[in-house]
Amino acid sequence: MLCVEAGVPFSHVLRIEPVEDIAASGSRSEEMMEGVLRTQKLTLKCPRQGRSWGYTALSASQLLAARDYLSLIMPYSSCVVPKHPPRSKVQLLIVAPADRAVDVISVVVCYLAFASGYHADTVMQCIGEEKYDEVWKGGISQEGLDFVERIARV
Numbered sequence: 307m308l309c310v311e312a313g314v315p316f317s318h319v320l321r322i323e324p325v326e327d328i329a330a331s332g333s334r335s336e337e338m339m340e341g342v343l344r345t346q347k348l349t350l351k352c353p354r355q356g357r358s359w360g361y362t363a364l365s366a367s368q369l370l371a372a373r374d375y376l377s378l379i380m381p382y383s384s385c386v387v388p389k390h391p392p393r394s395k396v397q398l399l400i401v402a403p404a405d406r407a408v409d410v411i412s413v414v415v416c417y418l419a420f421a422s423g424y425h426a427d428t429v430m431q432c433i434g435e436e437k438y439d440e441v442w443k444g445g446i447s448q449e450g451l452d453f454v455e456r457i458a459r460v
Contacts (some may be wrong), residue, residue, distance in 0.1 A: 314397060318379050319347040320372060322402035322409045324354040324363070348375045352409065360447025362412035362454070369416055369457045376417040407445050412454050415446070419458035426455035 350372060352363040362369065379396050402410050415433070419426040430451060446454070 316345060316397045316399040318375075318396060318398045319345060320375060320398070320400045320413065321347065321349045322364070322400070322406055322413075323349055323351050324403060324406065325351045326354055346379075348372065360408060360445065361450040362409045362446075363406075364409055364412065366453075366457055369412060369454070370460055372413040373416045373420050373457060376413070377421060380417070380421070408450065411446055412450065415451070416454045416458045419455060426451045426458055 348371065350364060350368045352365070352368065355363070364372070376398070379398065400410055400413065411430075411433075415426050415429050418424070418429045422429065430446065
């Protein structure tokens, strides 16, 4: 079992799963994983081949489902985050194959744009200014950001 730290398991998992079967792509499923802590899991199945470079393979309904899932579980405050924020009971893990960074960043930017009210371009610019791994910077195209912005405003 994957854990956050000190053996604390994730409370929520969002999984992006590329599939070969076209009929299965575009689907989503939710489940409560049995166990002591009952982890909640959302799985989004998308085509193995994306639409184009820099554009998520997730459909509009899947991106909306991911945005809503995060909106329901993540604590959010428009105030500046304190240096040592209080611990949240929500421990989220977003899982995807290494080559699906555009799908992951699309989900994260969509949620942050929705929750903060900022445009997806602004959110991505802030991510670009932080010291994150390079995989998150420059992977999403302007067309991809425009799509994410449209879904954030639904």
